[in-house]
Amino acid sequence: MSTADVNPPDAGPFAVNPDDDNPYDLLGEDHDAGHRWAFGTGFTDPLEGVDTSVPDGLDPGALVRCCLALGDDALIYSHRLQQWVARLPELEEETAVANIALDLLGQARMLLSRAGGIVGQTEDQLAFFREEKEFRNVRLAEHADRDFAELAVRLLMFSTWRLALFELLSSGSTPASTGDPVLAAIAAKGVNELAYHRDYAASWVVRLGDGTALSHARTQAALDALWPFLGELFRPDPDALATVAGSTGPGSTAPGSTGDRAAFDAVLDTVLAAGGLDRPTAAPLAAVGGRTGRDGVHTEAMGYILAELQSVARAYPDATW
Amino acid sequence: MVAPTARRTPAYDVAAGTPDPEIPTLTIEDLGILRCVDYSPARGVVVTITPTYSGCPAMREIAADVRARLNRAGFEHVTVATQLAPPWSTDWITQEGRRKLAAVGIAPPPEARASVAPRRAGPIPLTLGRPPPPRCPRCDSPDTRLTAQFSATACKSLHRCTACDEPFEGVKAL
Numbered sequence: 001m002s003t004a005d006v007n008p009p010d011a012g013p014f015a016v017n018p019d020d021d022n023p024y025d026l027l028g029e030d031h032d033a034g035h036r037w038a039f040g041t042g043f044t045d046p047l048e049g050v051d052t053s054v055p056d057g058l059d060p061g062a063l064v065r066c067c068l069a070l071g072d073d074a075l076i077y078s079h080r081l082q083q084w085v086a087r088l089p090e091l092e093e094e095t096a097v098a099n100i101a102l103d104l105l106g107q108a109r110m111l112l113s114r115a116g117g118i119v120g121q122t123e124d125q126l127a128f129f130r131e132e133k134e135f136r137n138v139r140l141a142e143h144a145d146r147d148f149a150e151l152a153v154r155l156l157m158f159s160t161w162r163l164a165l166f167e168l169l170s171s172g173s174t175p176a177s178t179g180d181p182v183l184a185a186i187a188a189k190g191v192n193e194l195a196y197h198r199d200y201a202a203s204w205v206v207r208l209g210d211g212t213a214l215s216h217a218r219t220q221a222a223l224d225a226l227w228p229f230l231g232e233l234f235r236p237d238p239d240a241l242a243t244v245a246g247s248t249g250p251g252s253t254a255p256g257s258t259g260d261r262a263a264f265d266a267v268l269d270t271v272l273a274a275g276g277l278d279r280p281t282a283a284p285l286a287a288v289g290g291r292t293g294r295d296g297v298h299t300e301a302m303g304y305i306l307a308e309l310q311s312v313a314r315a316y317p318d319a320t321w
Numbered sequence: 322m323v324a325p326t327a328r329r330t331p332a333y334d335v336a337a338g339t340p341d342p343e344i345p346t347l348t349i350e351d352l353g354i355l356r357c358v359d360y361s362p363a364r365g366v367v368v369t370i371t372p373t374y375s376g377c378p379a380m381r382e383i384a385a386d387v388r389a390r391l392n393r394a395g396f397e398h399v400t401v402a403t404q405l406a407p408p409w410s411t412d413w414i415t416q417e418g419r420r421k422l423a424a425v426g427i428a429p430p431p432e433a434r435a436s437v438a439p440r441r442a443g444p445i446p447l448t449l450g451r452p453p454p455p456r457c458p459r460c461d462s463p464d465t466r467l468t469a470q471f472s473a474t475a476c477k478s479l480h481r482c483t484a485c486d487e488p489f490e491g492v493k494a495l
Contacts, residue, residue, distance in 0.1 A: 044381055049369065049402020092469035092479065099471040106376025110405075163445065185405035189375050192410065192495045195445045200470055202447060267447050 045123075046109045050182060052117045058179045064115045065136065067183060068126070069294055070165075071111030072137035075127055076302075077158060078104035079309055080144065084151060093148075096200055100155070103193040110186045128313035132306055133296035139285065140229035142293070142302045149208055149215070149222040156201035157226060160267045161233045163194035164260045202271045209275025216276065223272075224280045231284025232292045234261050332366045333358040335394045342382040343474055347421050349383055353413025356404050365398025366391055371409045373495070374475040411476075411495045428455035428465075428480065428491035455491045457482035465489075 007015040054060050081101035088094045112123040140158060145151040170188035208219040272279055291297040313319070336358050337350035349355045349370065356369040368387050372380050384401040391399045411430035414422075419429035431453065454465045462484035469479040470493070477490045 044384070046372075046380075047403060047405075048384075049400070050405060092471070095473060095479075096469060096471035099475050102376040102378075102475055103374055104376070106372075106374060110375060167445070181406070185408070186375075189372070189405055189408040191445070192408070193374060196470060196493070198447065270447055 045113055046106070047113045047117065047182070050185075052114065052182055054118060055179060055181070060118050063180055063183070064118050067111045067115035069136040071108045071115060071126075072135050073141045073158075073162070074104040074108035074111065075309075076135070076137045076305060077141040078102075078108060079305055080142065081155075084145070089148065097151070100197050100200065103190075103197065107186065107190045107193075110189075111183075114180075114182050114186065124313065128310045129317075132298055132302050135296060135298065135302070135306075136294050137298075138229070138232045139293040139299050140226070140233065142299060142305055143226065143229065144301050146225075147218060147222070148204075149218040150226065152201050152204035152208060153219060153222040154226050155197060156205050156268070156271060157230060157233075159194050159197040159201055160264055163191065163198050164263045164267075166190050166194060168260060198267070202267075205271050205277070206275040209272070209277040219275065220277055223277060224282060227280035227282040228285040232294070234264075235292060235294070330358065330360060331394070332360045332368075332391065332396055335390050335396070336366075336368045336387050339383060339386050339390055342379045342386070344422070344425060344427070346425055347418055349387075351415050351418030351421055353409065353415060353418070354383065360396075365400065366396045367400045367402060369402045369404045371404045373409050377475060409495070411492055414492070422492060423458045426458045426489055427477065428458050428489060430492040430494045431455070455480060457485060457487070458489055459487050460485040 054063060078101045081097050081104070084097050085094060085101070088097060108127070109123050112126045116122055116126050140154065143150075143154060145154055166187040170184050170191055205219060208215040210216070269279065271277075285292075288297045337348060337355055339349045339355075341347045341349060341352055341354075352373070354370050354373065356371050358369070359367045368391070370380070370383060370387070380403075387401055388399045414430065422429045454463070454467060456463050457465050457480075460482060462482055464483040465480050466483060467478065468481050468488065472479045472490050476492055476495070478493045479488065480491050481488045
């Protein structure tokens with residue numbers, strides 16, 4: 001290619017030498033099977049190279065339901081946090097919320113890949129092409145935060161619960177604790193991330209609760225509004241999650257039926273006391289015909305989330321990025 | 322401190338030299354992301370790496386770079402595998418990695434605990450207090466304050482030195 005080929009006749013001093021490095025050419029270079037156009041794109045299976053065989057004696061269907069529940073929690077919660085980005089009061093909160101959303105998205109990818117590997121679907125198929133009633137996330141994950149106090153309180157509740165659960169799932173990193181070594185490894189990976197999420201949320205709840213009269217009132221209002229979602233987090237899911245744990249009695253680590261409400265309460269009580277906030281007494285959000293988010297029964301908010309989350313993938317189902 | 326592969330083979334050396342996409346002066350060996358490199362004539366080179374954070378977008382970049390570097394060095398069949406357990410922690414960052422971090426103005430994480438991938442006894446305590454502040458990587462002052470627990474990437478926090486007044490990033494203990 002000559003200089004004349006790439007320049008208009010009147011380019012003059014602005015003529016481009018085609019031999020020079022051109023950043024636009026770099027975008028088109030075939031780095032990796034021609035699949036990449038920008039940093040972080042062209043995703044591959046996050047469990048590539050991991051032994052994903054299902055251990056003997058473990059019910060694959062139950063394991064799938066378990067991974068979908070925990071994966072959907074992370075996916076939907078992450079989406080809600082992403083919606084906050086560019087609306088937060090300070091740059092530091094922007095980076096914090098975006099990073100927490102990224103951590104949860106990473107957890108969602110691994111968990112959905114674990115489930116998808118068993119049922120023969122990719123993480124994208126599970127995220128973008130399931131219907132609302134197939135999503136197993138708790139209703140707390142889909143709640144739209146009405147103000148920053150709700151963001152902090154909801155994240156405190158969610159990350160405290162999820163951290164305690166992931167600690168159980170990963171305890172000792174032995175397959176015995178969950179029955180599935182891959183789930184145990186994913187949980188172990190998430191533990192330290194969730195500890196940072198919980199600390200971030202807890203420090204804001206204390207600061208807001210112990211701040212001005214207005215910040216206190218709004219934080220207490222957030223607690224009162226969100227408390228009814230709590231019961232669902234500890235609700236047993238006997239047809240799936242408990243089965244996965246494969247154990248009963250003391251020390252059972254069944255997600256969702258975890259007996260770790262005490263650990264959760266201990267953390268919440270510490271934070272509420274430090275922030276001068278009252279523990280709400282609101283009754284749990286009712287199940288619909290005995291069914292909750294884990295059974296695919298969601299609040300009105302869920303449809304709007306999925307519309308936003310899935311619209312591009314559904315409009316261009318064969319697109320790659 | 323960490324020797325994922327005791328034997329240094331030609332393939333290991335090529336893979337180990339792969340730069341981190343975010344901080345190119347550090348290699349994936351410095352960061353403890355490289356777990357092992359195996360070679361057999363039948364299977365080719367199998368490079369095992371571990372993610373730092375669950376959502377770290379650099380993993381794919383690293384895998385592509387490892388593959389390209391080994392291809393260029395003459396290894397045709399290269400597989401990059403992921404290993405999740407034991408999970409990465411900042412204790413896997415080597416002394417050389419810590420030195421290089423400080424050299425580019427990023428405070429290394431708190432000194433490694435007793436061993437790699439330490440096990441806690443009991444639940445993670447809630448730390449409403451602040452972790453001990455890192456020393457300023459520019460003027461070495463211990464008087465620094467945390468600006469934000471999260472920074473431009475998942476693995477870093479934001480600080481300011483009260484002595485020289487410069488802001489700086491630090492690698493979060495994980």
